[in-house]
Amino acid sequence: MAVKTNGTLEYDAKGLDLQQTLFCGQSFVWRQCGPQTPNEYKGVAAGRAVLAGCQGNVLRLRPLEGSGPLTRQDDAFWAHYFALDEDYEMLHSRFARSARLHTCVREYAGIRVLNQPFFETLLCFIISQNNHIPRIVGIVERLCQAFGPVLGPGLYGFPPADVLAKATLQGLAPLRAGFRAKYLLDAAEQVASGTIDEQTLRALPTDEARRQLMRIKGVGPKVADCVLLYALGRREVAPMDVWMKRAMKALFPKGMPACAKGAEGIAQQYIFCWARQNLQAGS
DNA sequence: TGCCAGGCATCTA
DNA sequence: TAGATGCATGGC
Numbered sequence: 524m525a526v527k528t529n530g531t532l533e534y535d536a537k538g539l540d541l542q543q544t545l546f547c548g549q550s551f552v553w554r555q556c557g558p559q560t561p562n563e564y565k566g567v568a569a570g571r572a573v574l575a576g577c578q579g580n581v582l583r584l585r586p587l588e589g590s591g592p593l594t595r596q597d598d599a600f601w602a603h604y605f606a607l608d609e610d611y612e613m614l615h616s617r618f619a620r621s622a623r624l625h626t627c628v629r630e631y632a633g634i635r636v637l638n639q640p641f642f643e644t645l646l647c648f649i650i651s652q653n654n655h656i657p658r659i660v661g662i663v664e665r666l667c668q669a670f671g672p673v674l675g676p677g678l679y680g681f682p683p684a685d686v687l688a689k690a691t692l693q694g695l696a697p698l699r700a701g702f703r704a705k706y707l708l709d710a711a712e713q714v715a716s717g718t719i720d721e722q723t724l725r726a727l728p729t730d731e732a733r734r735q736l737m738r739i740k741g742v743g744p745k746v747a748d749c750v751l752l753y754a755l756g757r758r759e760v761a762p763m764d765v766w767m768k769r770a771m772k773a774l775f776p777k778g779m780p781a782c783a784k785g786a787e788g789i790a791q792q793y794i795f796c797w798a799r800q801n802l803q804a805g806s
Numbered sequence: 807t808g809c810c811a812g813g814c815a816t817c818t819a
Numbered sequence: 820t821a822g823a824t825g826c827a828t829g830g831c
Contacts, residue, residue: 548812652813655830659812662828701827706814743814 525602530592532573534607536582540633541575544605548656549753550637551647551663552681568604569640570672570680571597582607589675606635637753641721642714643681644754645739648746649706665698666707687711706741713739721755729757 525532545553545564553566556574563576565587572587584601586593602608615632619625650662670682670690688711695704713719719739724732729751736747751757 648812651811653811653826654813654828655811657831658829699828701829702814702825703827741814745813749812 525598526593526595530586532584532593532598532601534582534584534602534605536577536580537607537611538580538633539577539582539605539607539635540631541577541582543631543634544637545575547631547634550639551651551656551660552643567667567674567678567680568643569600570674571600572674572678572680573597573601587675587678589678603638606638609635611635636758638756639753640681641724641750641754642684642710645710645714645736645742645746645750646681646687646707648749648753649710649739649741650700650703651749652703652741652743652746654703662698662700662703666700669694669697682711684711684714688715703741706739709740710742724755732757 525534527533541562541564545566550566552568553564553575555561556563556565560576562578563574565572565574572590573584573593574587575582575584577583582605584593584597615628618628646666647659647663650666651659654662667679667681670687671679672682674680687707690708690711692704692708695707698704698707700707710719714721719735724735727735732755733744733747733751736742736750737744742750
């Protein structure tokens, strides 16, 4: 039980590194707090707004100004969001069987693959296509401000699908999302109408779930795999973007070693971060 | 100032 | 069916 009497949540962080996890490119909804609290981050997911910080091996979440105390429902939600229910110690020991993966584990041991809300993740990765991370963050912010619920002073959540589905292309123009605006509308319409249903996707085999996701305009293999990995808990898929391909080629010229099979999602999250630091500078 | 980005849809051969 | 091209916008 992580709920404290002062309305905060405290967890055994189990080695979680917030900086590595929140800013390695799997989520676009977290912001670093001011210079006074450099190790604290504010974020919103599923209409829940928190300040998150790690002290030693304690992950502490507290409500943002204007939102109420955190509850038992928040407790379960955030524990799963930060993957505190996954056995990373076991995964690390599996990765360590490969010399190269061992390096990834050593450098990025604190990275967790987050379990993010489905519709939010879908929108974020539609926005991400052919785009830069700073601009993705900006578009997401404007999307929430324009269509999301007010959670506190200057604080907005993601718009629900039915709200966004009622918007028009003209209405989305201030987001400056470019050609992606029509894709956002199609995603919202299909989710709002039930054509795309999260629970149905969860029950489907991964390949079929991917096919269903790709019926949304603007969702191809890359975006679908990101949604499968980050929102639907499919750890066997890989978001094979440019960096990933480069990293895979650099790390595993003869293919992924057998020891990493079954955990590629997490392994590749490590590789992704390794690639961002090492390949960006060197290639 | 111009290239190009964590893709995808559409067109053409 | 595979390869080429255009897309909106803005970061760098």
